[in-house]
Amino acid sequence: MEKELIDFLYLICIILFIVGLKRLSHPDSAKKGNMIAGIGMGLAIVITMFYPMENESNNYAWIFGGLIIGGTIGYIAAKKIKMTKMPEMVSLFNGLGGACSMLIAAVEFYNLPEGTPMMSTQVLTIIFALFVGSIAFTGSIVAWGKLDGFLRDSLVLPAPQIINLGMLIVVLGLSAYIMFLPEMNFTLVLVLLGLSMVYGVTFVTPIGGGDMPVVISLLNSFTGIAAAGAGLIYGNQVMIVGGIIVGAAGTILTVLMCNAMNRSLFNVVIGGFSGSGKSSGSGREEVVKEASHGDTAIQLKYSNRVLIVPGYGLAVAQAQHVCHDLEKALENEGVDVKYAIHPVAGRMPGHMNVLLAEADVPYPKLLELEEANEQMPNTDMVLVIGANDVVNPSAKNDPGSPIYGMPILDVELAGTVIVLKRSMRPGYAGIQNPLFFGEKTKMLFGDAKDSLSKLKTEVGNA
Protein backbone atom coordinates (compact mmCIF):
# COMPACT_ATOMS: atom_id res chain seq x y z
CA MET A 1 0.00 0.00 0.00
CA GLU A 2 2.63 2.45 1.09
CA LYS A 3 4.74 1.64 -1.95
CA GLU A 4 1.85 2.32 -4.32
CA LEU A 5 1.07 5.62 -2.67
CA ILE A 6 4.68 6.66 -3.02
CA ASP A 7 4.77 5.62 -6.65
CA PHE A 8 1.77 7.87 -7.15
CA LEU A 9 3.59 10.74 -5.48
CA TYR A 10 6.45 10.20 -7.93
CA LEU A 11 3.93 10.79 -10.71
CA ILE A 12 3.12 14.16 -9.15
CA CYS A 13 6.82 15.03 -9.21
CA ILE A 14 6.93 14.25 -12.91
CA ILE A 15 3.88 16.44 -13.53
CA LEU A 16 5.53 19.27 -11.60
CA PHE A 17 8.66 18.95 -13.77
CA ILE A 18 6.64 19.12 -16.97
CA VAL A 19 4.45 22.02 -15.84
CA GLY A 20 7.60 23.80 -14.60
CA LEU A 21 9.38 23.43 -17.93
CA LYS A 22 6.28 24.51 -19.82
CA ARG A 23 5.99 27.65 -17.72
CA LEU A 24 9.69 28.33 -18.08
CA SER A 25 9.13 28.84 -21.79
CA HIS A 26 6.85 31.86 -21.33
CA PRO A 27 8.19 35.17 -19.99
CA ASP A 28 5.26 35.86 -17.67
CA SER A 29 5.21 32.49 -15.98
CA ALA A 30 8.91 31.63 -16.12
CA LYS A 31 9.71 32.49 -12.52
CA LYS A 32 6.84 30.41 -11.21
CA GLY A 33 7.79 27.59 -13.55
CA ASN A 34 11.25 27.43 -12.09
CA MET A 35 9.77 27.28 -8.61
CA ILE A 36 7.31 24.55 -9.58
CA ALA A 37 10.10 22.39 -11.02
CA GLY A 38 12.10 23.04 -7.86
CA ILE A 39 9.21 21.91 -5.68
CA GLY A 40 8.93 18.78 -7.81
CA MET A 41 12.60 18.07 -7.20
CA GLY A 42 12.32 18.66 -3.45
CA LEU A 43 9.31 16.35 -3.26
CA ALA A 44 11.14 13.67 -5.25
CA ILE A 45 14.11 13.83 -2.87
CA VAL A 46 11.92 13.58 0.25
CA ILE A 47 9.93 10.69 -1.21
CA THR A 48 13.08 8.80 -2.08
CA MET A 49 14.26 9.10 1.52
CA PHE A 50 11.25 7.12 2.74
CA TYR A 51 10.65 4.82 -0.20
CA PRO A 52 10.34 1.31 1.25
CA MET A 53 13.15 -0.90 -0.01
CA GLU A 54 14.35 -4.42 0.57
CA ASN A 55 17.48 -4.73 2.68
CA GLU A 56 17.54 -1.00 3.32
CA SER A 57 20.09 0.29 5.76
CA ASN A 58 19.28 3.94 5.07
CA ASN A 59 22.55 5.53 6.25
CA TYR A 60 20.66 8.81 6.58
CA ALA A 61 23.65 10.62 8.07
CA TRP A 62 25.56 10.15 4.81
CA ILE A 63 22.60 11.33 2.74
CA PHE A 64 22.05 14.46 4.77
CA GLY A 65 25.78 15.10 4.77
CA GLY A 66 25.83 15.05 0.97
CA LEU A 67 22.67 17.14 0.64
CA ILE A 68 23.87 19.79 3.07
CA ILE A 69 27.37 20.05 1.61
CA GLY A 70 26.12 20.14 -1.98
CA GLY A 71 23.20 22.43 -1.21
CA THR A 72 25.37 24.95 0.60
CA ILE A 73 28.02 25.03 -2.11
CA GLY A 74 25.43 25.25 -4.87
CA TYR A 75 23.44 28.01 -3.18
CA ILE A 76 26.46 30.15 -2.36
CA ALA A 77 27.94 29.68 -5.83
CA ALA A 78 24.65 30.67 -7.45
CA LYS A 79 24.27 33.78 -5.28
CA LYS A 80 27.85 34.98 -5.51
CA ILE A 81 28.44 34.45 -9.21
CA LYS A 82 28.53 37.54 -11.41
CA MET A 83 25.90 37.82 -14.13
CA THR A 84 28.62 37.67 -16.78
CA LYS A 85 29.83 34.35 -15.45
CA MET A 86 26.41 32.66 -15.66
CA PRO A 87 27.10 30.54 -18.75
CA GLU A 88 30.26 29.10 -17.20
CA MET A 89 28.35 28.36 -14.02
CA VAL A 90 25.60 26.50 -15.86
CA SER A 91 28.24 24.45 -17.65
CA LEU A 92 30.02 23.59 -14.42
CA PHE A 93 26.77 22.61 -12.66
CA ASN A 94 25.91 20.45 -15.62
CA GLY A 95 29.24 18.66 -15.42
CA LEU A 96 28.65 17.82 -11.75
CA GLY A 97 25.31 16.19 -12.59
CA GLY A 98 27.07 14.09 -15.21
CA ALA A 99 29.75 13.16 -12.67
CA CYS A 100 27.04 11.89 -10.32
CA SER A 101 25.62 9.59 -13.01
CA MET A 102 29.12 8.34 -13.70
CA LEU A 103 29.77 7.59 -10.01
CA ILE A 104 26.44 5.79 -9.60
CA ALA A 105 27.09 3.63 -12.67
CA ALA A 106 30.59 2.74 -11.47
CA VAL A 107 29.34 1.73 -8.01
CA GLU A 108 26.44 -0.27 -9.44
CA PHE A 109 28.86 -2.17 -11.63
CA TYR A 110 30.95 -2.91 -8.58
CA ASN A 111 27.82 -4.01 -6.71
CA LEU A 112 26.65 -6.49 -9.34
CA PRO A 113 26.12 -9.82 -7.59
CA GLU A 114 28.56 -12.55 -8.54
CA GLY A 115 27.41 -14.62 -11.50
CA THR A 116 25.40 -11.81 -13.12
CA PRO A 117 25.39 -12.51 -16.84
CA MET A 118 27.35 -9.76 -18.58
CA MET A 119 25.27 -9.96 -21.73
CA SER A 120 22.18 -8.39 -20.18
CA THR A 121 20.16 -5.20 -20.39
CA GLN A 122 21.21 -4.45 -16.83
CA VAL A 123 24.89 -4.32 -17.77
CA LEU A 124 24.13 -2.47 -20.98
CA THR A 125 22.22 0.19 -19.03
CA ILE A 126 25.04 0.63 -16.56
CA ILE A 127 27.65 0.96 -19.30
CA PHE A 128 25.42 3.48 -21.07
CA ALA A 129 25.01 5.64 -17.96
CA LEU A 130 28.74 5.39 -17.26
CA PHE A 131 29.71 6.42 -20.79
CA VAL A 132 27.24 9.29 -21.25
CA GLY A 133 27.74 10.58 -17.69
CA SER A 134 31.52 10.68 -18.13
CA ILE A 135 31.31 12.61 -21.39
CA ALA A 136 28.88 15.11 -19.87
CA PHE A 137 31.23 15.49 -16.89
CA THR A 138 34.58 16.12 -18.57
CA GLY A 139 33.02 17.78 -21.62
CA SER A 140 31.27 20.36 -19.42
CA ILE A 141 34.45 20.99 -17.49
CA VAL A 142 36.30 21.75 -20.74
CA ALA A 143 33.43 24.00 -21.90
CA TRP A 144 33.55 25.76 -18.54
CA GLY A 145 37.30 26.22 -18.90
CA LYS A 146 36.99 27.63 -22.40
CA LEU A 147 34.33 30.14 -21.37
CA ASP A 148 36.17 31.09 -18.23
CA GLY A 149 39.32 31.59 -20.24
CA PHE A 150 41.67 29.24 -18.41
CA LEU A 151 41.57 26.89 -21.38
CA ARG A 152 42.34 28.58 -24.64
CA ASP A 153 41.22 27.67 -28.14
CA SER A 154 44.86 27.50 -29.15
CA LEU A 155 44.94 24.11 -27.50
CA VAL A 156 44.48 22.22 -30.72
CA LEU A 157 44.52 18.46 -31.16
CA PRO A 158 46.14 17.09 -34.30
CA ALA A 159 43.45 15.65 -36.60
CA PRO A 160 40.64 15.95 -34.04
CA GLN A 161 38.06 14.13 -36.18
CA ILE A 162 40.26 11.05 -36.46
CA ILE A 163 41.10 11.07 -32.75
CA ASN A 164 37.41 11.37 -31.84
CA LEU A 165 36.30 8.67 -34.21
CA GLY A 166 39.09 6.42 -32.93
CA MET A 167 38.16 7.13 -29.31
CA LEU A 168 34.52 6.35 -30.01
CA ILE A 169 35.38 3.05 -31.68
CA VAL A 170 37.69 2.06 -28.83
CA VAL A 171 35.07 2.92 -26.19
CA LEU A 172 32.27 1.07 -27.98
CA GLY A 173 34.55 -1.88 -28.69
CA LEU A 174 35.64 -2.09 -25.07
CA SER A 175 32.00 -1.90 -23.92
CA ALA A 176 31.12 -4.79 -26.21
CA TYR A 177 34.16 -6.75 -25.01
CA ILE A 178 33.14 -6.27 -21.36
CA MET A 179 29.69 -7.61 -22.18
CA PHE A 180 31.04 -10.63 -24.04
CA LEU A 181 33.26 -11.67 -21.14
CA PRO A 182 31.84 -14.55 -19.10
CA GLU A 183 32.17 -12.65 -15.85
CA MET A 184 32.68 -9.14 -14.56
CA ASN A 185 36.07 -7.55 -14.98
CA PHE A 186 35.96 -4.40 -12.85
CA THR A 187 39.43 -3.27 -13.93
CA LEU A 188 38.24 -3.08 -17.52
CA VAL A 189 35.22 -1.09 -16.35
CA LEU A 190 37.55 1.42 -14.74
CA VAL A 191 39.53 1.58 -17.99
CA LEU A 192 36.24 2.23 -19.82
CA LEU A 193 35.42 4.99 -17.34
CA GLY A 194 38.83 6.58 -17.90
CA LEU A 195 38.55 6.38 -21.68
CA SER A 196 35.03 7.86 -21.62
CA MET A 197 36.31 10.79 -19.58
CA VAL A 198 39.13 11.33 -22.09
CA TYR A 199 36.60 11.14 -24.89
CA GLY A 200 34.60 13.93 -23.26
CA VAL A 201 37.72 16.09 -23.37
CA THR A 202 38.65 15.29 -26.96
CA PHE A 203 35.02 15.75 -28.01
CA VAL A 204 34.78 19.34 -26.78
CA THR A 205 38.38 20.56 -27.12
CA PRO A 206 38.41 21.04 -30.92
CA ILE A 207 35.16 23.03 -30.86
CA GLY A 208 35.76 26.77 -30.88
CA GLY A 209 34.79 28.98 -27.94
CA GLY A 210 32.22 30.74 -30.11
CA ASP A 211 30.26 27.52 -30.35
CA MET A 212 30.28 26.81 -26.62
CA PRO A 213 26.60 27.78 -26.11
CA VAL A 214 25.58 25.02 -28.48
CA VAL A 215 27.96 22.58 -26.82
CA ILE A 216 26.69 23.38 -23.32
CA SER A 217 23.13 22.83 -24.44
CA LEU A 218 24.15 19.54 -26.05
CA LEU A 219 26.02 18.42 -22.93
CA ASN A 220 22.97 19.43 -20.89
CA SER A 221 20.90 16.94 -22.83
CA PHE A 222 23.67 14.35 -22.32
CA THR A 223 23.38 14.84 -18.56
CA GLY A 224 19.64 14.34 -18.83
CA ILE A 225 20.10 11.14 -20.82
CA ALA A 226 22.74 9.91 -18.36
CA ALA A 227 20.31 10.57 -15.49
CA ALA A 228 17.66 8.59 -17.37
CA GLY A 229 20.20 5.78 -17.83
CA ALA A 230 20.91 5.77 -14.11
CA GLY A 231 17.15 5.75 -13.57
CA LEU A 232 16.86 2.60 -15.70
CA ILE A 233 19.36 0.89 -13.38
CA TYR A 234 16.94 1.38 -10.48
CA GLY A 235 13.72 1.32 -12.48
CA ASN A 236 12.96 4.74 -11.01
CA GLN A 237 10.32 6.61 -13.03
CA VAL A 238 11.16 10.12 -11.85
CA MET A 239 14.74 9.75 -12.97
CA ILE A 240 13.80 8.11 -16.26
CA VAL A 241 11.11 10.58 -17.27
CA GLY A 242 12.85 13.65 -15.81
CA GLY A 243 16.11 12.71 -17.51
CA ILE A 244 14.57 11.91 -20.87
CA ILE A 245 12.53 15.11 -20.90
CA VAL A 246 15.64 17.16 -20.21
CA GLY A 247 17.48 15.15 -22.85
CA ALA A 248 14.80 15.82 -25.46
CA ALA A 249 14.29 19.45 -24.47
CA GLY A 250 18.05 20.02 -24.47
CA THR A 251 18.35 18.54 -27.93
CA ILE A 252 15.58 20.77 -29.27
CA LEU A 253 17.17 23.82 -27.67
CA THR A 254 20.51 22.85 -29.23
CA VAL A 255 18.91 22.61 -32.64
CA LEU A 256 17.19 26.00 -32.14
CA MET A 257 20.57 27.54 -31.37
CA CYS A 258 22.18 25.94 -34.41
CA ASN A 259 19.34 27.27 -36.56
CA ALA A 260 20.00 30.74 -35.22
CA MET A 261 23.53 30.43 -36.60
CA ASN A 262 22.33 28.79 -39.81
CA ARG A 263 24.51 25.76 -39.21
CA SER A 264 23.79 22.12 -38.62
CA LEU A 265 24.66 20.44 -35.35
CA PHE A 266 26.90 18.08 -37.29
CA ASN A 267 28.78 21.06 -38.68
CA VAL A 268 29.30 22.53 -35.22
CA VAL A 269 30.51 19.28 -33.69
CA ILE A 270 32.67 18.01 -36.55
CA GLY A 271 33.71 21.19 -38.32
CA GLY A 272 34.30 23.48 -35.42
CA PHE A 273 35.54 27.01 -35.85
CA SER A 274 39.12 26.07 -35.11
CA GLY A 275 41.73 25.87 -37.79
CA SER A 276 39.98 28.60 -39.74
CA GLY A 277 41.34 32.03 -40.53
CA LYS A 278 41.84 31.02 -44.13
CA SER A 279 39.27 33.68 -44.92
CA SER A 280 39.96 35.26 -48.26
CA GLY A 281 40.47 38.97 -48.64
CA SER A 282 42.43 39.29 -45.44
CA GLY A 283 45.70 39.48 -47.34
CA ARG A 284 45.30 43.12 -48.27
CA GLU A 285 46.80 45.75 -46.07
CA GLU A 286 43.92 47.78 -44.77
CA VAL A 287 43.66 50.76 -42.54
CA VAL A 288 41.21 51.43 -39.77
CA LYS A 289 39.88 54.85 -38.88
CA GLU A 290 39.98 55.76 -35.25
CA ALA A 291 37.26 57.84 -33.63
CA SER A 292 37.55 60.15 -30.64
CA HIS A 293 35.13 60.27 -27.73
CA GLY A 294 34.24 63.90 -28.29
CA ASP A 295 33.41 63.55 -31.97
CA THR A 296 31.43 60.40 -31.39
CA ALA A 297 29.43 62.01 -28.59
CA ILE A 298 28.48 65.00 -30.75
CA GLN A 299 27.57 62.78 -33.65
CA LEU A 300 25.40 60.67 -31.34
CA LYS A 301 23.68 63.67 -29.87
CA TYR A 302 22.63 64.98 -33.25
CA SER A 303 21.44 61.64 -34.57
CA ASN A 304 17.77 60.79 -34.79
CA ARG A 305 18.05 57.07 -34.45
CA VAL A 306 20.80 55.11 -32.77
CA LEU A 307 21.08 51.34 -32.55
CA ILE A 308 23.29 49.70 -29.98
CA VAL A 309 24.67 46.26 -30.83
CA PRO A 310 25.91 44.66 -27.61
CA GLY A 311 28.23 41.65 -27.54
CA TYR A 312 30.33 39.67 -25.15
CA GLY A 313 32.65 42.66 -24.67
CA LEU A 314 29.81 44.49 -22.92
CA ALA A 315 29.47 41.61 -20.49
CA VAL A 316 33.20 41.36 -19.87
CA ALA A 317 33.53 45.06 -19.18
CA GLN A 318 30.43 44.98 -16.92
CA ALA A 319 29.32 48.01 -18.89
CA GLN A 320 25.58 47.32 -19.03
CA HIS A 321 24.70 50.00 -16.45
CA VAL A 322 26.87 52.68 -18.08
CA CYS A 323 25.39 51.68 -21.39
CA HIS A 324 21.89 52.22 -20.04
CA ASP A 325 22.99 55.60 -18.63
CA LEU A 326 24.29 56.68 -22.02
CA GLU A 327 21.05 55.53 -23.61
CA LYS A 328 19.03 57.61 -21.12
CA ALA A 329 21.25 60.63 -21.67
CA LEU A 330 20.68 60.36 -25.42
CA GLU A 331 16.94 59.86 -24.96
CA ASN A 332 16.89 63.09 -22.98
CA GLU A 333 18.40 64.77 -26.02
CA GLY A 334 15.55 63.40 -28.11
CA VAL A 335 17.50 60.59 -29.75
CA ASP A 336 15.66 57.35 -30.38
CA VAL A 337 17.88 54.61 -28.96
CA LYS A 338 17.23 50.91 -29.39
CA TYR A 339 19.22 47.74 -28.89
CA ALA A 340 19.76 45.17 -31.63
CA ILE A 341 20.10 41.73 -30.13
CA HIS A 342 21.60 39.02 -32.29
CA PRO A 343 20.36 35.57 -31.23
CA VAL A 344 23.88 34.34 -30.50
CA ALA A 345 25.44 37.55 -29.21
CA GLY A 346 27.42 36.90 -26.07
CA ARG A 347 28.22 33.44 -24.98
CA MET A 348 24.68 32.09 -24.86
CA PRO A 349 21.38 32.90 -26.52
CA GLY A 350 19.62 35.44 -24.39
CA HIS A 351 22.89 36.41 -22.70
CA MET A 352 22.49 40.05 -23.76
CA ASN A 353 18.83 40.13 -22.72
CA VAL A 354 19.75 38.96 -19.26
CA LEU A 355 22.55 41.48 -19.03
CA LEU A 356 20.50 44.46 -20.22
CA ALA A 357 17.55 43.46 -18.07
CA GLU A 358 19.89 43.63 -15.10
CA ALA A 359 20.60 47.27 -15.99
CA ASP A 360 16.83 47.92 -16.14
CA VAL A 361 16.77 48.52 -19.88
CA PRO A 362 13.05 48.44 -20.79
CA TYR A 363 12.09 45.32 -22.68
CA PRO A 364 10.49 47.09 -25.72
CA LYS A 365 13.87 48.68 -26.45
CA LEU A 366 15.33 45.31 -27.41
CA LEU A 367 14.94 44.45 -31.07
CA GLU A 368 15.43 40.98 -32.46
CA LEU A 369 17.60 40.32 -35.48
CA GLU A 370 15.04 40.75 -38.26
CA GLU A 371 13.35 43.77 -36.76
CA ALA A 372 16.72 45.44 -36.21
CA ASN A 373 17.82 44.77 -39.78
CA GLU A 374 14.60 46.33 -41.10
CA GLN A 375 15.36 49.51 -39.19
CA MET A 376 19.02 49.57 -40.14
CA PRO A 377 18.71 51.77 -43.29
CA ASN A 378 16.82 54.41 -41.25
CA THR A 379 19.41 54.39 -38.51
CA ASP A 380 21.93 57.19 -38.32
CA MET A 381 24.45 55.55 -36.04
CA VAL A 382 25.23 52.09 -34.84
CA LEU A 383 27.26 51.55 -31.71
CA VAL A 384 28.83 48.10 -31.73
CA ILE A 385 29.87 47.39 -28.17
CA GLY A 386 32.17 44.41 -27.86
CA ALA A 387 30.39 42.43 -30.54
CA ASN A 388 32.29 41.02 -33.46
CA ASP A 389 31.24 37.86 -35.26
CA VAL A 390 27.54 38.79 -35.24
CA VAL A 391 28.28 41.88 -37.35
CA ASN A 392 30.89 40.29 -39.59
CA PRO A 393 29.95 40.82 -43.25
CA SER A 394 32.09 37.81 -44.22
CA ALA A 395 29.14 35.71 -43.12
CA LYS A 396 27.23 37.17 -46.07
CA ASN A 397 29.77 37.60 -48.83
CA ASP A 398 32.76 35.36 -48.21
CA PRO A 399 31.99 31.69 -48.93
CA GLY A 400 35.47 30.83 -47.61
CA SER A 401 34.66 32.15 -44.17
CA PRO A 402 33.87 29.63 -41.46
CA ILE A 403 30.85 31.64 -40.41
CA TYR A 404 29.52 31.94 -43.99
CA GLY A 405 25.75 31.66 -43.97
CA MET A 406 25.17 32.84 -40.42
CA PRO A 407 22.59 35.65 -40.36
CA ILE A 408 24.20 38.87 -39.17
CA LEU A 409 23.14 42.35 -38.19
CA ASP A 410 23.61 44.44 -41.33
CA VAL A 411 25.14 47.40 -39.54
CA GLU A 412 26.75 48.66 -42.74
CA LEU A 413 23.33 49.75 -43.95
CA ALA A 414 23.26 52.40 -41.24
CA GLY A 415 24.82 55.84 -41.65
CA THR A 416 27.85 55.43 -39.43
CA VAL A 417 29.20 52.51 -37.48
CA ILE A 418 31.22 53.07 -34.34
CA VAL A 419 32.92 49.96 -33.02
CA LEU A 420 33.90 49.99 -29.37
CA LYS A 421 36.66 47.48 -28.95
CA ARG A 422 39.69 46.84 -26.81
CA SER A 423 42.05 46.11 -29.68
CA MET A 424 42.09 44.79 -33.21
CA ARG A 425 42.12 41.20 -31.99
CA PRO A 426 39.61 39.02 -33.84
CA GLY A 427 36.47 37.78 -32.08
CA TYR A 428 35.95 34.44 -30.40
CA ALA A 429 35.56 32.65 -33.71
CA GLY A 430 39.12 33.76 -34.42
CA ILE A 431 38.40 35.32 -37.79
CA GLN A 432 39.10 38.76 -39.17
CA ASN A 433 36.24 41.21 -39.55
CA PRO A 434 36.16 43.32 -42.73
CA LEU A 435 33.60 45.59 -41.09
CA PHE A 436 36.40 47.27 -39.15
CA PHE A 437 37.99 48.39 -42.41
CA GLY A 438 34.68 49.51 -43.93
CA GLU A 439 34.16 53.01 -45.23
CA LYS A 440 31.46 53.89 -42.73
CA THR A 441 33.28 52.37 -39.79
CA LYS A 442 35.27 54.10 -37.10
CA MET A 443 36.96 52.35 -34.22
CA LEU A 444 36.79 53.60 -30.65
CA PHE A 445 39.49 51.66 -28.85
CA GLY A 446 39.49 51.04 -25.11
CA ASP A 447 37.58 49.35 -22.34
CA ALA A 448 33.85 49.47 -23.10
CA LYS A 449 32.84 50.72 -19.65
CA ASP A 450 35.44 53.44 -19.74
CA SER A 451 34.56 54.54 -23.28
CA LEU A 452 30.82 54.57 -22.58
CA SER A 453 31.13 56.67 -19.45
CA LYS A 454 33.34 59.14 -21.35
CA LEU A 455 30.76 59.27 -24.12
CA LYS A 456 28.03 59.91 -21.59
CA THR A 457 29.97 62.80 -20.03
CA GLU A 458 30.70 64.25 -23.45
CA VAL A 459 27.04 64.02 -24.45
CA GLY A 460 26.20 65.98 -21.31
CA ASN A 461 28.86 68.63 -22.07
CA ALA A 462 28.41 68.99 -25.78
Place this chain on the structure above:
Amino acid sequence: MDSIMQFIIDNIEMLYILVFAVFLGMEVISKVPTVLHTPLMSGANAISGVVVIGAIILIRNADPGNYIILIIGMLGIALATVNVIGGFAVTDRMLQMFKKKKK
Protein backbone atom coordinates in the same frame (compact mmCIF):
# COMPACT_ATOMS: atom_id res chain seq x y z
CA MET B 1 16.37 -12.09 -32.45
CA ASP B 2 14.43 -13.96 -29.78
CA SER B 3 16.27 -12.13 -27.07
CA ILE B 4 15.35 -8.78 -28.65
CA MET B 5 11.67 -9.78 -28.78
CA GLN B 6 11.86 -10.98 -25.22
CA PHE B 7 13.44 -7.68 -24.18
CA ILE B 8 10.66 -5.72 -25.86
CA ILE B 9 7.97 -7.86 -24.25
CA ASP B 10 9.56 -7.62 -20.82
CA ASN B 11 10.04 -3.88 -20.96
CA ILE B 12 7.04 -2.78 -22.95
CA GLU B 13 5.81 -0.35 -20.27
CA MET B 14 9.24 1.18 -19.94
CA LEU B 15 9.45 1.63 -23.70
CA TYR B 16 6.09 3.39 -23.73
CA ILE B 17 7.32 5.73 -21.01
CA LEU B 18 10.57 6.44 -22.86
CA VAL B 19 8.89 7.19 -26.16
CA PHE B 20 6.23 9.44 -24.64
CA ALA B 21 8.82 11.26 -22.56
CA VAL B 22 10.91 12.00 -25.65
CA PHE B 23 7.92 13.50 -27.47
CA LEU B 24 6.80 15.37 -24.40
CA GLY B 25 10.24 16.90 -23.93
CA MET B 26 10.32 18.04 -27.54
CA GLU B 27 6.81 19.48 -27.44
CA VAL B 28 7.17 21.25 -24.12
CA ILE B 29 9.78 23.66 -25.37
CA SER B 30 9.19 23.83 -29.09
CA LYS B 31 8.25 27.52 -29.07
CA VAL B 32 10.51 29.57 -26.85
CA PRO B 33 11.39 33.25 -27.27
CA THR B 34 15.15 33.80 -27.54
CA VAL B 35 15.03 35.82 -24.33
CA LEU B 36 14.28 32.67 -22.40
CA HIS B 37 16.81 30.34 -23.96
CA THR B 38 19.42 30.80 -21.27
CA PRO B 39 17.07 30.57 -18.27
CA LEU B 40 15.34 27.58 -19.85
CA MET B 41 18.63 25.82 -20.42
CA SER B 42 19.59 26.56 -16.85
CA GLY B 43 16.24 25.31 -15.53
CA ALA B 44 16.45 22.11 -17.57
CA ASN B 45 19.98 21.70 -16.29
CA ALA B 46 18.70 21.88 -12.71
CA ILE B 47 16.13 19.19 -13.47
CA SER B 48 18.85 16.94 -14.88
CA GLY B 49 20.19 16.94 -11.32
CA VAL B 50 17.35 14.46 -10.67
CA VAL B 51 20.16 11.91 -10.73
CA VAL B 52 20.56 12.80 -7.04
CA ILE B 53 17.65 10.39 -6.48
CA GLY B 54 19.83 7.57 -7.78
CA ALA B 55 22.64 8.47 -5.41
CA ILE B 56 20.19 8.48 -2.48
CA ILE B 57 18.88 5.03 -3.44
CA LEU B 58 22.47 3.87 -3.77
CA ILE B 59 23.37 4.96 -0.25
CA ARG B 60 20.16 3.65 1.29
CA ASN B 61 20.95 0.19 -0.04
CA ALA B 62 24.61 0.28 0.87
CA ASP B 63 26.16 -1.80 3.61
CA PRO B 64 26.80 0.61 6.54
CA GLY B 65 30.29 -0.85 6.89
CA ASN B 66 31.32 -0.26 3.29
CA TYR B 67 32.90 3.15 3.56
CA ILE B 68 34.14 3.30 -0.01
CA ILE B 69 30.61 3.08 -1.38
CA LEU B 70 29.25 5.43 1.28
CA ILE B 71 31.89 8.04 0.50
CA ILE B 72 31.42 7.76 -3.26
CA GLY B 73 27.66 7.89 -2.76
CA MET B 74 27.89 10.96 -0.56
CA LEU B 75 30.16 12.61 -3.12
CA GLY B 76 27.56 11.78 -5.78
CA ILE B 77 24.76 13.33 -3.70
CA ALA B 78 26.84 16.42 -3.02
CA LEU B 79 27.73 16.92 -6.70
CA ALA B 80 24.17 16.40 -7.90
CA THR B 81 22.82 18.67 -5.16
CA VAL B 82 25.15 21.45 -6.30
CA ASN B 83 23.62 20.96 -9.74
CA VAL B 84 20.04 21.03 -8.40
CA ILE B 85 20.22 23.85 -5.84
CA GLY B 86 22.73 25.89 -7.82
CA GLY B 87 20.75 25.36 -11.02
CA PHE B 88 17.41 26.47 -9.61
CA ALA B 89 18.98 29.39 -7.74
CA VAL B 90 20.86 30.65 -10.81
CA THR B 91 17.71 30.34 -12.93
CA ASP B 92 15.76 32.24 -10.31
CA ARG B 93 18.36 35.00 -10.35
CA MET B 94 18.18 35.28 -14.12
CA LEU B 95 14.38 35.47 -14.02
CA GLN B 96 14.35 37.94 -11.14
CA MET B 97 15.82 40.44 -13.54
CA PHE B 98 13.16 39.91 -16.12
CA LYS B 99 10.57 40.61 -13.49
CA LYS B 100 12.18 43.79 -12.20
CA LYS B 101 12.13 45.49 -15.57
CA LYS B 102 8.40 44.84 -16.00
CA LYS B 103 7.44 47.57 -13.54
